[in-house]
Amino acid sequence: MALAHAILASLIDRPCSGYDLAKEFDGSVGFFWQATHQQIYRELSKLEAQGWVISKTISQSKRPDKKLYQVTELGKQQLKEWIAQPCEPAPIKDDLLVKIFGGYAASREVILEELERHRQAHLERLSTYKALEQKYFQKPQELSEQAKFQFLTLLNGISYETHWLAWCQQAIKLLS
Amino acid sequence: MALAHAILASLIDRPCSGYDLAKEFDGSVGFFWQATHQQIYRELSKLEAQGWVISKTISQSKRPDKKLYQVTELGKQQLKEWIAQPCEPAPIKDDLLVKIFGGYAASREVILEELERHRQAHLERLSTYKALEQKYFQKPQELSEQAKFQFLTLLNGISYETHWLAWCQQAIKLLS
DNA sequence: GGGCACATGTAACGGGTTACATGATTAA
DNA sequence: TTAATCATGTAACCCGTTACATGTGCCC
Incomplete structure (x- = not known):
């Protein structure tokens, strides 16, 4: 479930919309973890349902509304725990x-x-x-x-x- | 669809059962492509339906029967074509x-x-x-x-x- | 007028993972 | 007698991919 945690780690820096996140996963974060915007929106809904993030809807006049996501305390704790859990090196698959x-x-x-x-x-x-x-x-x-x-x-x-x-x-x- | 082609490449060496293939994917082939036995059996069924491989059932007295799979001419051609098609380097995902x-x-x-x-x-x-x-x-x-x-x-x-x-x-x- | 940036989604499908299921033989 | 090896499968679920869908504002 590294996607969830990659999103959490990105959101800790600054609150983001799904759209913003998708751009990050296309650039810097994308160097080591890739995700499409569909995956990100799906994951954000799940994270919000679990209470790991919360969203605020921002109304914009000249652009579509957007939802800004923020990590909750629970989310931060979950990220910390996940990082502490040992994981195996990713196998090559090429x-x-x-x-x-x-x-x-x-x-x-x-x-x-x-x-x-x-x-x-x-x-x-x-x-x-x-x-x-x-x-x-x-x-x-x-x-x-x-x-x-x-x-x-x-x-x-x-x-x-x-x-x-x-x-x-x-x-x-x-x-x- | 590299799994299909990894199976074809393994089978060209020598006819194998699903079980044999699973062991290879746990060892040598597994260094660069991993698959569980469930994936392999599923893929073999598909490959046979497409006519890329054919199977013979071998009756064994002291062991369960097994199905030996062999690559067909069509299968060989498909492998060759797949190899010739350009592919992108696999991104890191760790x-x-x-x-x-x-x-x-x-x-x-x-x-x-x-x-x-x-x-x-x-x-x-x-x-x-x-x-x-x-x-x-x-x-x-x-x-x-x-x-x-x-x-x-x-x-x-x-x-x-x-x-x-x-x-x-x-x-x-x-x-x- | 065309295309890009912004912004969020649904739907369908395919591949990968995990759990469950069976049952004989052989070596420790 | 317990565990490992041989041998093949079903079922459910999750994750990743691709296609489809909508609509505004801005710049060329």
């Missing part, structure tokens, strides 16, 4: 590796093309992440507590993309 | 990163404990993978075509675990 595994059923050329496409994609993500690092996290020792945690998720992304990039290159080399 | 993201809502100690647990887990997986590398893939240049592809999935696992291990250490350092 289409490309299934393709490699079945690779000798296809032509070498096709596999190499796909590997090259992925290499390119990982390279692009990596440079996006590095740009963010440059922009927001130049001096790691001087970051606020909150920023340190965000920085760590970004570092994970950088490390992850670096790993994939290196593996793609290795794979291309071995198969060429 | 509970631990959600915890880190919401980390300032919990106590530092709890977070550090969890990071240490994960560091340990990744270390163990890494050494499992390295042992497999030692055992089966000592001379990469001399591997059969088929073995090369398997080797690459293992290399990916090694690279992945190395990345996580390094990140956990970095995170522990930054938060200590």
Whole structure:
């Protein structure tokens, strides 16, 4: 149920509408947890029914009304408890590796093309992440507590993309 | 629909029962794609209905009967086509990163404990993978075509675990 | 006039998870 | 005698995906 807790963690920063949350899950939070707006609206309804968040409807003149969600004390406690519960590392689950595994059923050329496409994609993500690092996290020792945690998720992304990039290159080399 | 194709790829090696497949998805294939026996039986029924695999029932005296599944020509073609279709890199989706993201809502100690647990887990997986590398893939240049592809999935696992291990250490350092 | 940003939803479907169910053989 | 291995399945539920639905204001 990490979606619920990812929403709680996002809402603690500042009250948000479902729409705002969907944008976050499309950007920063989306680096490590993805969700569509439909999932978010569904989850918010559930969270409100459980009393983990409450909403206020804000009337707007020039835009549609919106519901601002806020985390309740109960919600904060639930988040804290969830964080304290041990969890297992997420297993890898990647289409490309299934393709490699079945690779000798296809032509070498096709596999190499796909590997090259992925290499390119990982390279692009990596440079996006590095740009963010440059922009927001130049001096790691001087970051606020909150920023340190965000920085760590970004570092994970950088490390992850670096790993994939290196593996793609290795794979291309071995198969060429 | 990578599950269907992961099953096809496994079955091309040798005909298998659902039970056999479930064991593979718990071991080697499970390094990059996981599935329970229920998923596998469900998927096999679908694959047979589509004509991608066919089954023979084998009567056994001292064990329950079993169904051996084999890939059809249509199935092979479908696998080949699926491999040729470009796919996107799998996004990260990891509970631990959600915890880190919401980390300032919990106590530092709890977070550090969890990071240490994960560091340990990744270390163990890494050494499992390295042992497999030692055992089966000592001379990469001399591997059969088929073995090369398997080797690459293992290399990916090694690279992945190395990345996580390094990140956990970095995170522990930054938060200590 | 077209398209994007804002804003929230319903409905249907498919894949993944968990629990339940059965029943023989073999090794500790 | 207890547990593990072999072997296949049903049922219910939850989560994720995709399509559909609505409607205003603003900028080009």
